[in-house]
Amino acid sequence: MIYTHNVSFKTKGDGEIVDLSAYVREAIAKSGTTAGMLTVCTTGSTAGITTIEFEPGLVKDIPALMEKLVPRGPTYQHDATWGDGNGYAHLRSALIGTSFVVSYSGGRPHLGTWQQVVFLDFDNRPRKRNVVIQVMGE
Amino acid sequence: MIYTHNVSFKTKGDGEIVDLSAYVREAIAKSGTTAGMLTVCTTGSTAGITTIEFEPGLVKDIPALMEKLVPRGPTYQHDATWGDGNGYAHLRSALIGTSFVVSYSGGRPHLGTWQQVVFLDFDNRPRKRNVVIQVMGE
Amino acid sequence: MIYTHNVSFKTKGDGEIVDLSAYVREAIAKSGTTAGMLTVCTTGSTAGITTIEFEPGLVKDIPALMEKLVPRGPTYQHDATWGDGNGYAHLRSALIGTSFVVSYSGGRPHLGTWQQVVFLDFDNRPRKRNVVIQVMGE
Numbered sequence: 365m366i367y368t369h370n371v372s373f374k375t376k377g378d379g380e381i382v383d384l385s386a387y388v389r390e391a392i393a394k395s396g397t398t399a400g401m402l403t404v405c406t407t408g409s410t411a412g413i414t415t416i417e418f419e420p421g422l423v424k425d426i427p428a429l430m431e432k433l434v435p436r437g438p439t440y441q442h443d444a445t446w447g448d449g450n451g452y453a454h455l456r457s458a459l460i461g462t463s464f465v466v467s468y469s470g471g472r473p474h475l476g477t478w479q480q481v482v483f484l485d486f487d488n489r490p491r492k493r494n495v496v497i498q499v500m501g502e
Numbered sequence: 503m504i505y506t507h508n509v510s511f512k513t514k515g516d517g518e519i520v521d522l523s524a525y526v527r528e529a530i531a532k533s534g535t536t537a538g539m540l541t542v543c544t545t546g547s548t549a550g551i552t553t554i555e556f557e558p559g560l561v562k563d564i565p566a567l568m569e570k571l572v573p574r575g576p577t578y579q580h581d582a583t584w585g586d587g588n589g590y591a592h593l594r595s596a597l598i599g600t601s602f603v604v605s606y607s608g609g610r611p612h613l614g615t616w617q618q619v620v621f622l623d624f625d626n627r628p629r630k631r632n633v634v635i636q637v638m639g640e
Numbered sequence: 641m642i643y644t645h646n647v648s649f650k651t652k653g654d655g656e657i658v659d660l661s662a663y664v665r666e667a668i669a670k671s672g673t674t675a676g677m678l679t680v681c682t683t684g685s686t687a688g689i690t691t692i693e694f695e696p697g698l699v700k701d702i703p704a705l706m707e708k709l710v711p712r713g714p715t716y717q718h719d720a721t722w723g724d725g726n727g728y729a730h731l732r733s734a735l736i737g738t739s740f741v742v743s744y745s746g747g748r749p750h751l752g753t754w755q756q757v758v759f760l761d762f763d764n765r766p767r768k769r770n771v772v773i774q775v776m777g778e
Contacts, residue, residue: 366676366745368675399504399506400636401636403741403743405743405750405751409691409692409755414599415595415596415599415600416595416596417592419583420579420583421580421581421583422578422580422583422593425592425593426593426596429593440698441696441697441698441700441701441704442693442695442701445697446695451697454692454693454698454701455698455701455705457691457692458692458702458736459597459705459735461599461690463691463741463742464599465541465603465677466601467541467634467636469504469506475543476547479600496743496750498677498750501504537642537644538642538776539679539741552734552737553685553733553734553737554733554734555685555718555730557718557721557722558721559717559720559727560716560718560721560730560731562717563717563718564731566717567710567731571709597735598734602739603739604679604739605679605772607644612681612774614683617684639642640642
């Protein structure tokens with residue numbers, strides 16, 4: 365049994381973090397299955413999917429870490445190709461990854477209480493973002 | 503065919519690395535399937551799942567790299583929220599990721615001889631850790 | 641329905657990046673399925689799988705970022721174990737991850753137009769590389 369759950373939302377850029385937990389629960393519920401695995405994929409190449417404890421402190425710490433590891437400052441070769449100045453966002457995306465997989469049973473994903481699936485926006489401008497949550501189970 | 507394999511073990515914190523290979527093989531064997539895909543998920547938000555060659559050198563190199571990329575030193579905003587001083591551990595977890603997926607066939611995971619699935623503990627204190635290995639195959 | 645697609649190719653080392661998009665499309669087509677999820681796994685522990693916009697700028701930016709985050713220069717403990725001088729390559733692999741999962745429907749993977757699944761070679765010598773794309777769907 366495969367169920368595809370399409371989600372879209374607007375992001376402001378500049379390190380915004382979106383909690384996807386409600387979407388994940390909704391996808392499992394709508395699939396009518398109770399056990400299996402699900403993927404959370406973004407079709408953007410200037411974003412990432414990972415898990416964090418979604419609380420105000422880490423919501424500031426994550427962009428600060430990204431700025432330290434892959435700073436916005438230097439000109440990247442990508443910027444020479446397109447001139448849109450978001451080379452750093454592409455690199456952060458490759459580092460974090462654009463999909464996440466988690467299993468579930470009893471209708472609940474195998475995530476901790478303080479562990480939320482999140483969308484990390486790295487781009488330098490507002491965007492409409494698409495995420496596909498695909499549920500495969502029984 | 504879906505099989506859920508729950509694993510728990512104690513970690514000492516401070517960069518301990520646990521080889522999960524035996525658990526992965528056990529999960530495939532108990533599932534009674536020979537081909538499919540499996541997920542390895544931790545429900546902790548101060549840990550990570552990845553693959554390394556599990557040998558004594560890298561077991562020291564990985565924590566050293568983490569300390570360089572996400573040092574323990576500075577105070578993170580997360581620490582202001584909870585006061586447990588493990589903000590760095592949460593950030594390392596978000597960077598490495600808390601789940602891993604691998605396919606298998608002929609009853610064996612598609613991993614190299616020098617490639618082990620490992621649990622990376624980033625926390626600053628001993629913990630009881632839970633890992634769920636879910637096998638979906640035929 | 642499970643289909644295993646084995647791919648192998650030669651890499652030159654030193655940060656080479658291989659676009660796997662054609663292999664992914666081929667695996668879905670050969671599976672005879674139109675919806676499901678697929679994993680892309682490498683059995684090497686000195687390589688990584690992620691997504692980037694595969695264009696000449698980022699193809700230079702990614703190795704430069706890796707060199708900054710995990711430089712080749714220092715001697716790692718791993719090098720003391722084996723003496724092959726590629727400790728940095730193992731660490732980069734653990735950081736990026738050696739598998740990637742993506743869902744698909746309508747026979748097409750849920751990836752953006754400017755988002756390609758890529759193999760990142762981190763080793764310091766030419767290698768023959770193996771990648772397994774496993775498709776599970778209906």
